[in-house]
Amino acid sequence: MVQIVISSKAGEGPAEWLLVELQGEVVSRQNTGLAGNLMGDLHYTKEGVPVLIVGHHILYGKQVKLEKPFETMETNQENPTSYTVSALIKKKLIFKTRPKPIITNVPKKV
Amino acid sequence: MVHDLLESFIVMSVFFISLIIRGDKDEHAVLCNEDETYDLKIADTSNLLLFVPGCKTPDQLPDISASPQLVHAQIWGFSNCYWELRRQRPRLKKLKKLLMENPYDGPAVGMQEEAPGPKYTMDDLLERIQASREEIEAHLQNVHACEIDGFWRILDFDYEMKLLGHVTQLVDSESWSFSKVPLSVCLEELGSLEPKSMIEHCLNCYGRRYSNEDGQVIYALDEDKVCRATAQLLLQNAVKFNLSEFQEVWQQSVPEGMSARLDQLRGLALLDRSSKPETISLLRIEDLPEDTLERFNSLFSLREKWTQDDIEPYIQDLCGEKQTTGALLTKHARSSVQNGVKVYNSRRPIAT
Numbered sequence: 001m002v003q004i005v006i007s008s009k010a011g012e013g014p015a016e017w018l019l020v021e022l023q024g025e026v027v028s029r030q031n032t033g034l035a036g037n038l039m040g041d042l043h044y045t046k047e048g049v050p051v052l053i054v055g056h057h058i059l060y061g062k063q064v065k066l067e068k069p070f071e072t073m074e075t076n077q078e079n080p081t082s083y084t085v086s087a088l089i090k091k092k093l094i095f096k097t098r099p100k101p102i103i104t105n106v107p108k109k110v
Numbered sequence: 111m112v113h114d115l116l117e118s119f120i121v122m123s124v125f126f127i128s129l130i131i132r133g134d135k136d137e138h139a140v141l142c143n144e145d146e147t148y149d150l151k152i153a154d155t156s157n158l159l160l161f162v163p164g165c166k167t168p169d170q171l172p173d174i175s176a177s178p179q180l181v182h183a184q185i186w187g188f189s190n191c192y193w194e195l196r197r198q199r200p201r202l203k204k205l206k207k208l209l210m211e212n213p214y215d216g217p218a219v220g221m222q223e224e225a226p227g228p229k230y231t232m233d234d235l236l237e238r239i240q241a242s243r244e245e246i247e248a249h250l251q252n253v254h255a256c257e258i259d260g261f262w263r264i265l266d267f268d269y270e271m272k273l274l275g276h277v278t279q280l281v282d283s284e285s286w287s288f289s290k291v292p293l294s295v296c297l298e299e300l301g302s303l304e305p306k307s308m309i310e311h312c313l314n315c316y317g318r319r320y321s322n323e324d325g326q327v328i329y330a331l332d333e334d335k336v337c338r339a340t341a342q343l344l345l346q347n348a349v350k351f352n353l354s355e356f357q358e359v360w361q362q363s364v365p366e367g368m369s370a371r372l373d374q375l376r377g378l379a380l381l382d383r384s385s386k387p388e389t390i391s392l393l394r395i396e397d398l399p400e401d402t403l404e405r406f407n408s409l410f411s412l413r414e415k416w417t418q419d420d421i422e423p424y425i426q427d428l429c430g431e432k433q434t435t436g437a438l439l440t441k442h443a444r445s446s447v448q449n450g451v452k453v454y455n456s457r458r459p460i461a462t
Contacts, residue, residue, distance in 0.1 A: 003130055003131070003132050003236070003237060004130065004131035004132075005129070005130050005131075006129040006130070006131065006141075015163060015164065016164075017161050017162060017163045017164070017165070017186070018161075018162045018163075018164075018165035018166075018167065019159055019160070019161060019162075020159075020160040020161075020162055020165075020185075021157050021158070021159055021160070022157060022158045022160065023156070023157050023158075024157075024158065025158060026158060026188075034188075039185060042165075042183070044167075044168045044171070048167075048168035048169070050167075050168075063167055063168070070192065072161065087161070087163065089161070091167065093167070
């Protein structure tokens, strides 16, 4: 039988990460892949509402505390049957509303 | 499956102490902490989950009275799936099965060494059983296993009864109260018959250990456990017994002063009050399948219709964290009323 040990890094507790949940898929404009690219801008309104701008779309979301927190784990390079907890996720920003296109140039009526 | 685990994955969990994932190649993986066991199930979502280390939420940002701030945050990665943990009862049937490969029936006689056979240390058991350490330790106690020379051994039942017999006979000859059995005298008087560690183990299994005012170690024998074991000894020798004959023999076999009562046999024996004469037979819960569906099939093939009272001891351990036996029955059985009594039968045709 395999026994895989999961431990958190000695000393400090795990870092806290934020989860951002989107409905749908994120693709890069020219299909160049996602890695290394700017995804978008995250803003918070005065009331604390998260606003995400991706490309020319704007999405409104909300902050939600996770009922069951997530933990992320990574394998140990030297020891494949051991994982270390890298982060703990207690809350998420979820964007469920339909993205609205941002129109910056409204032509004047002729 | 254990070999499906990805290089980095996300688990829903709430604790941080040492966690271990256990499972053979063909078993479903379970996650254990010190005293609990969880099923690991992969879940996926059509939503995109992005992980952003250190990203702050409004409550964590200082008041924006000053000029707007631009913070760079990197998305570490994304996923569509994650692992979900669900608390489950540990799979412990394998533990007894392993220990029964080589039960202990007393020290080797004369110059002979003990016959060779598989033996397991606690580490060996942790390697093979899908349960947490504490759950394994609790089950070892339930099956009256003991550690001999570093190996966990289950006692051969006849040997266990032999030890118990020595103890109860001594209690009788010394006219002790069942609740005041002194350890030191037991070891002194019985040490020549059996190893002292075995005598003490027997007392630990069948009694409650405490200290009296003088600091002496005393045991209070458990009437229910002693009577139950005596019943098993009698029942295992025949398929069925005439109930009233059995009750007579049973009462005569238990130590004088103890009362043998049928309620002591829940989960050990099954009564058939519909047959003439009424009968009783051995049916131990540990001999039944561990899987819920298989357990119900097995019970319904033994008997077509069960009352809740009769079936309850045989399904009690199947209940989930907040489940009742009633809920289990609603899910896995069909009820009807027979002679004014509510009975349960299988939802599907079973060969009897």
